[in-house]
Amino acid sequence: MTFNRCARRVAGIGLATVFALGAFDLALAGESHQIDGAGSSFAYPLYSAWAQPYAKQTDVKLNYQSVGSGAGQRQLAAGTVDFGASDAPWTPDVQMKEHIMQWPTAVGGVIPTIHLPGVKPGELVLSGPVLADIFMGKIAYWDDAAITGLNKGLKLPHKKIVTVHRSDGSGTTWIFTNYLSKVSPAWKEKLGFDKAVAWPGGVGGKGNEGVAAYVGRLDYSIGYNEYAYVLQNHMNYARMVNKAGKVVAPTAESFAAAAGNADWKGADRFDVVITDQPGEATWPISGATFVAVHVQPGEHAGRIRDVLKFFDWGFKQGGEAANRLDYVPMPKSVIEFIETEWHKQIKDAKGQALWPAS
Numbered sequence: 001m002t003f004n005r006c007a008r009r010v011a012g013i014g015l016a017t018v019f020a021l022g023a024f025d026l027a028l029a030g031e032s033h034q035i036d037g038a039g040s041s042f043a044y045p046l047y048s049a050w051a052q053p054y055a056k057q058t059d060v061k062l063n064y065q066s067v068g069s070g071a072g073q074r075q076l077a078a079g080t081v082d083f084g085a086s087d088a089p090w091t092p093d094v095q096m097k098e099h100i101m102q103w104p105t106a107v108g109g110v111i112p113t114i115h116l117p118g119v120k121p122g123e124l125v126l127s128g129p130v131l132a133d134i135f136m137g138k139i140a141y142w143d144d145a146a147i148t149g150l151n152k153g154l155k156l157p158h159k160k161i162v163t164v165h166r167s168d169g170s171g172t173t174w175i176f177t178n179y180l181s182k183v184s185p186a187w188k189e190k191l192g193f194d195k196a197v198a199w200p201g202g203v204g205g206k207g208n209e210g211v212a213a214y215v216g217r218l219d220y221s222i223g224y225n226e227y228a229y230v231l232q233n234h235m236n237y238a239r240m241v242n243k244a245g246k247v248v249a250p251t252a253e254s255f256a257a258a259a260g261n262a263d264w265k266g267a268d269r270f271d272v273v274i275t276d277q278p279g280e281a282t283w284p285i286s287g288a289t290f291v292a293v294h295v296q297p298g299e300h301a302g303r304i305r306d307v308l309k310f311f312d313w314g315f316k317q318g319g320e321a322a323n324r325l326d327y328v329p330m331p332k333s334v335i336e337f338i339e340t341e342w343h344k345q346i347k348d349a350k351g352q353a354l355w356p357a358s
Helices: 003-012 044-058 069-078 092-098 128-136 171-183 185-190 207-217 227-232 252-261 298-317 319-324 332-345
Strands: 023-025 034-039 061-065 083-086 100-115 125-127 162-166 203-205 221-226 239-241 286-294
Touching: 034 069, 034 298, 044 061, 044 298, 044 319, 069 083, 069 286, 083 100, 092 100, 100 171, 100 207, 100 227, 100 252, 100 298, 100 332, 125 128, 128 162, 128 171, 128 185, 128 239, 162 171, 162 207, 171 185, 171 221, 171 286, 203 207, 207 221, 207 227, 221 227, 252 286, 252 332, 286 298, 298 319, 298 332
Parallel strands: 034 061, 034 083, 125 239, 162 203, 162 221
Antiparallel strands: 023 061, 083 286, 100 221, 100 286
16 A cells, blocks of 8 residues: 555544654553554554544554554564564464464455546456456457457457556555466466566556556556555446456455455465455455464563454444445454454463453
8 A cells, every 4th residue: 555545544534643654653651551563554544543442442552653564574573563464464384483373354455447438437347367468468459359258339449458557566466466366377477476576568657646647647558456546536447257257346345255255264374365266246356454463472461462452343343444444344254263263372371362262
């Protein structure tokens, strides 16, 4: 997520005064009831929105540094924060090595955005393989048979497609290219997925606003943006054919379907990427953001218990704030599973569970 998007969301919830240097601190110096977190900028506005009412109700404050997912993972490993936050999941090997447990906290989606004169938002339909071929340059014109075959009745021009991608490393690109790697063997072999890849062509824009600016400026272009950015900027977009073969629109419900249909219980340590999930209502380019804590916190057990209480409160009472900020709350079934795993995995120095059994 970009700084600008964070700022907009924060401004929308009246937290601009505490948004300084990508961090907020609602605690007083020396305050004993404080928990410290760091990492994902994508998740920062959500945790900010939860922190204020939670502090009023419990007197437990949250100090969260929006320093990016990689930094959040490093700070947790170094033991300088109570929890780390990341848009890319910690792998099971890393979790075991560092004695940590992660869980997802919210869901969002990545949307193909277009500038195609004469085509209304949501009218164009694309599939994963076609999307991959477009960004690989294999499909060069909008009236290619692969596109028209998905859009019978929609008049598409014989105009060259201009692709737009992120020029900076980003979680949005990680989710987008992870999806393309799942649906296109050629993409997986030649480009793979990461926060930045060796794009075979097209135009690079910095941040969601950079991609949106190019897509808005260039006729017959296609890019990809986060859901909230598409909504807030009224961008034109494509619907997608999902894994079940159904055409779906990007909505909170279709992102929730992706989270609900993911095999969280069958996954190893919540190591789940929710792109290309099953289900007729599932948006295929969905993504989750994660939090992790140490499972044997020793003398810091009280602080980790406070972290668990904070996220339990957010799950159960922070849904409205999440929706207002264009996040999708985790489904109830997933929350129940997360809290069961808290009970099983996170212990104090005497081996007692920090979270009660459900």
